Amino acid sequence: MLDIRRRTGWLFFSLMMAQVLLISAQVSTRSGAKLLSLVTFEAFSHVQQGTAGVVHGMRGAWGNYVALRGVRRQNETLQQQLATLQVELQQQRALAARTQRLDALLALRTQAALPTLAAQVIAGNPNPGMLTITINRGTSDGVQADMAVIAPAGVVGRVIGPAARHAARVQLIIDRNAAAGAMGEQTRAGGMVVGTEDNPPLHMELVSNLSELKVGENVVASGLDGIYPKGYLIGKVEKSERGSGLYRNVTVRPAVDFSSLEEVLVVLVPPRPAARDEGEK
Numbered sequence: 001m002l003d004i005r006r007r008t009g010w011l012f013f014s015l016m017m018a019q020v021l022l023i024s025a026q027v028s029t030r031s032g033a034k035l036l037s038l039v040t041f042e043a044f045s046h047v048q049q050g051t052a053g054v055v056h057g058m059r060g061a062w063g064n065y066v067a068l069r070g071v072r073r074q075n076e077t078l079q080q081q082l083a084t085l086q087v088e089l090q091q092q093r094a095l096a097a098r099t100q101r102l103d104a105l106l107a108l109r110t111q112a113a114l115p116t117l118a119a120q121v122i123a124g125n126p127n128p129g130m131l132t133i134t135i136n137r138g139t140s141d142g143v144q145a146d147m148a149v150i151a152p153a154g155v156v157g158r159v160i161g162p163a164a165r166h167a168a169r170v171q172l173i174i175d176r177n178a179a180a181g182a183m184g185e186q187t188r189a190g191g192m193v194v195g196t197e198d199n200p201p202l203h204m205e206l207v208s209n210l211s212e213l214k215v216g217e218n219v220v221a222s223g224l225d226g227i228y229p230k231g232y233l234i235g236k237v238e239k240s241e242r243g244s245g246l247y248r249n250v251t252v253r254p255a256v257d258f259s260s261l262e263e264v265l266v267v268l269v270p271p272r273p274a275a276r277d278e279g280e281k
Contacts, residue, residue, distance in 0.1 A: 147270065173193070173256075185220050201254065219237060221234060229267060
């Protein structure tokens, strides 16, 4: 019974809507347009407006996506160019630094009255008990054991044998087993510089308590050891105190920065036989 009433109601509603539509189709507005057409047009205009908004939104989103991808590609390109320029800048800086070092080495070689040979440091010694470097010059270049090795800043050390044909080891003057005859540049106070594990890594021994060696004075090679040419800079006095015995307590800061040593000069003068024999006794 209830289903019959519902069906009757829906049928009545449908008939009423059909009648309204028929009347709307026949009724005209003041402008002469049919009322049904205006209502239908108004309804579809809202649908079209919503559809157009969605389409424009999708177009805008797509355009923004394409533009974003273009900006991203441009950014990646700029980053690659920046990385390339940074690498080239580092290369230019390294080249400029090497040019400055070579110019200083050339100036030292020009000023030196003794024959010298330029060499490049190719390795260090991994053994902490002996401070040495390896250079790319050897017996084929005239390098022999006990030849002095210098840099623009000062004394580096001496060649220790036997040398190979195209390589040689150099004992640094700061090695604890190294020693060199030395004297104050102004006071001419003589002594012997030895390597230590202290800071600074050089001590000047056998300097008389009667000498006037002062802090800040340059210490140069005396030439008495028969290896290092006289007058070459070794370092600067950092401490000079009167000792309890006959000799002063003197420490020396080396002139050479051994942590950044790349090019050196080998003094092509063999050690004096008398000095060599005396050191072997």
